[in-house]
Amino acid sequence: LRKDNSMYLDRVIGHRGCAGLAPENSEAALRLAASLGVKAVEVDVALTREGMLPIFHDNSLSRCTNGRGSIRDADWNYLAALDNGSWFDRRFAGSRILQLDQLLALTTELGLMLNLELKVHDTEAEALASAVAERMEKRDEKNDNGLVVSSFSHAALEAYHRLQPRHAIGYLFEGIPSDWQSLAESVGAATIHADASRITEADVARVKTQGYPLFLYTLNQRRQFDRWITAGVDGVFTDYPDRFLGREH
Ligand code: G3P
């Protein structure tokens, strides 16, 4: 199963949509990525204390919105009124934080493959996995274009795999530890994701020899892209997918 890479993501994956070109994790970023010809995107999903599933990277609201405080503690009325576009560029004023439901409708509409990263900000790994797994049960699979659920949190991956064993799991590492394969196997991981700045070509070989697709974050320079693709990496997360499209082969 895991040896067929074509069923997982793509060589060029829009990071947080396309975070260098439009506000990260926003509808505008997904629409722009799709219009550029991107086939796969990565976004982050979090869980608020009241059980909402916003598409958002940080726990703090201050970098990417006009709000304050943590997303964990915010209520939905507050989040729904925030502007998550103006900080990036005034052209995106009025952009709103997406919820998982809206994100899924959007990726279906745009025909995008999706890497959904479970972002654990506190101790909510199981609750986040279970809220996402429950929502994913209802999604329209016949319109689905490919899905990988990833996380740095072992507990979140373990819980998600137990609840949705048919969905592909991506194990997110920074560097690749010596026990990477037993960690991956224990959550049924199909793909390995790692930080390009913390690995070597030897690490790529270790993972590829075992037959796992390997995806690296976050690459924005063409020479890095060429280096890692030549080394055998299956795909990269980039904030600027426009720089790599057309150089995939
Ligand atoms: O999923 C790849 C990458 O997004 C992981 O790190 O911090 O950008 O979510 P981060």
Ligand code: MG
């Ligand atoms: Mg991410």
